[in-house]
Amino acid sequence: MKRIGKFSAGIGLLLALFAGGVRAAEEIKIGFLVKQAEEPWFQDEWRFADQAAREKGFKLVKIGVPNGDKVLMAIDNLAAQHAQGFIICSPDVKLGTAIYSEAKQNRLKVMSVDDRLVDGANKPIAAIPHMGISAFKIGEQVGLAIAGEIKKRGWRMEEVGAIRLSYDQLPTAKERTDGAVAALKAAGLPGGNLINAPQAKTDTENAFNAANIAITQNQKYKHWVAFGMNDEAVLGAVRASEGRGIGVGNFIGVGIGGSKAAMNEFAKTGTTGFFGTILISPKRHGYETAANMYEWIKTGKSPEALILTSGKLMTRGNASEVRKEMGLQ
Numbered sequence: 001m002k003r004i005g006k007f008s009a010g011i012g013l014l015l016a017l018f019a020g021g022v023r024a025a026e027e028i029k030i031g032f033l034v035k036q037a038e039e040p041w042f043q044d045e046w047r048f049a050d051q052a053a054r055e056k057g058f059k060l061v062k063i064g065v066p067n068g069d070k071v072l073m074a075i076d077n078l079a080a081q082h083a084q085g086f087i088i089c090s091p092d093v094k095l096g097t098a099i100y101s102e103a104k105q106n107r108l109k110v111m112s113v114d115d116r117l118v119d120g121a122n123k124p125i126a127a128i129p130h131m132g133i134s135a136f137k138i139g140e141q142v143g144l145a146i147a148g149e150i151k152k153r154g155w156r157m158e159e160v161g162a163i164r165l166s167y168d169q170l171p172t173a174k175e176r177t178d179g180a181v182a183a184l185k186a187a188g189l190p191g192g193n194l195i196n197a198p199q200a201k202t203d204t205e206n207a208f209n210a211a212n213i214a215i216t217q218n219q220k221y222k223h224w225v226a227f228g229m230n231d232e233a234v235l236g237a238v239r240a241s242e243g244r245g246i247g248v249g250n251f252i253g254v255g256i257g258g259s260k261a262a263m264n265e266f267a268k269t270g271t272t273g274f275f276g277t278i279l280i281s282p283k284r285h286g287y288e289t290a291a292n293m294y295e296w297i298k299t300g301k302s303p304e305a306l307i308l309t310s311g312k313l314m315t316r317g318n319a320s321e322v323r324k325e326m327g328l329q
Contacts (some may be wrong), residue, residue: 028294229256248270248271279313
């Protein structure tokens, strides 16, 4: 009887261990690695990824990876936790080959977000699905917004000076301003009216200096517009225009990002030439990538190889509505 009892107990223990193993195998665990965990953009991405985790029923592991060593350690950490995949915005896109190799070695599925991973030849790694921002498309949205406001105000295109706050050493910045230039030219702005104003850095102070020089050297224009890689660039041009005595009614600035500084400008009434900003939403980048990874793990359906998102024009008049639509309030 004792032998039977021990046998039964052993069987029970094996069944319990087996059941526990099945439960562990069924649990889907996904990592979400970002290069600057303290930045609001990445905090929002994580927040929306958490939403996907709650709705879909998987566990999300959030890890900040500020350098290459942290990236590789995080991947090993995920493997040790029996995760099945991860999403990453790497601190250096040239780590792509190492990331892909480490993921394969640990049998982890991998997707990139925001910044696309490249190989040793600086070419995108097609085997890694990616969701990013279409810099050129967002630039076009800036140009279209400016062109629409020019038309609304009844300005003649030949009387408009267009300041391109440039930072061409950063490909994303160049693509954004190239998109704006293309849209403005298509709307009828003469090419000669485009004034290149190179920034030493991508902040408001350097944009102010660049725009101030551009305005000083081109005083023949009756009206002015400005665009650049972000809100800070355009705000620098706005401040320069104020310093040069250009009235609010003769200036249109459209930024990119939907920053707090942009919201502060919207709080002003009739005292700023900052017309609008293209708000980029972290919702798709957080929620959708996490949901896509979940489906890839659960059903084997891989995400689209390349998904490029754009933004939405936010002005003083629709700021609350657009932010709500983007899930930011």
